[in-house]
Amino acid sequence: MYTRQKQLDAFERLLDIMDDLREKCPWDRKQTMDSLRNLTVEEVYELGDAILEKDSEEIKKELGDVLLHIVFYSKIGSETNDFDIADVINSLCKKLVDRHPHIYGNVEANDEKQVKENWEKLKLKEGNKSVLQGVPKSLPALIKASRIQDKVAGVGFDWEEPQQVFEKVKEELAELQDEVNQNKNDEIESEFGDVLFSMINYARFLKIDPETALERTNKKFIFRFQYLEKKAKELNLDLSEMTLSEMDKFWEEAKTIKI
Structure with missing residues (x-):
């Protein structure tokens, strides 16, 4: 592993290369935040594939691609005087310090559940009008359902035992089958969605990522x-x-x- 100075040197080199590309490369010069958006999403999915394959070499490469996009957006932001990479990093550092009062303050958090509860409460204090405000609208439905459930659980809106959730799964399956038996096509989709939502919730209690x-x-x-x-x-x-x-x-x- 590299020393901290070597790591900083590597990051500085990346910033220098980004400056060169933005100035001298026709393709890089043409890019905007809008044009990069879909490419960024694709890079994140490629990183996800590498993680699933447990391919360390590929994970390293894909992390580099994701980092490039972060630096690219920051470079574009600096050109309009909106923000630069230092603003991005300083903003992140401030958020991490503010949201970890059990590390940088005097709040107690002895387990993961307490940390998550504190995190959601702090976000509400920061001005979020809803616990669910931070769930991206464009997330795929399965991931979105998981994030929704995770966030509301963070403020105590949750089942107490896995068995309760499993009973809910069986209840939703019965309701779906009932609509299928009655051939109520307008209700089948809704009930099917409820089954999926309850299964995703059960996965959370089993410590399984449904995606x-x-x-x-x-x-x-x-x-x-x-x-x-x-x-x-x-x-x-x-x-x-x-x-x-x-x-x-x-x-x-x-x-x-x-x-």
């Missing part, structure tokens, strides 16, 4: 289906002409392979 859990299942399904495709091709079989039992044979084989 990560679902993505791991996606990857597992992709691997097994592609194994099925590979085996069918080796035997000159067309998937569309195979029976489910024939396909299931290869599917079961794929389940025995550790990925």
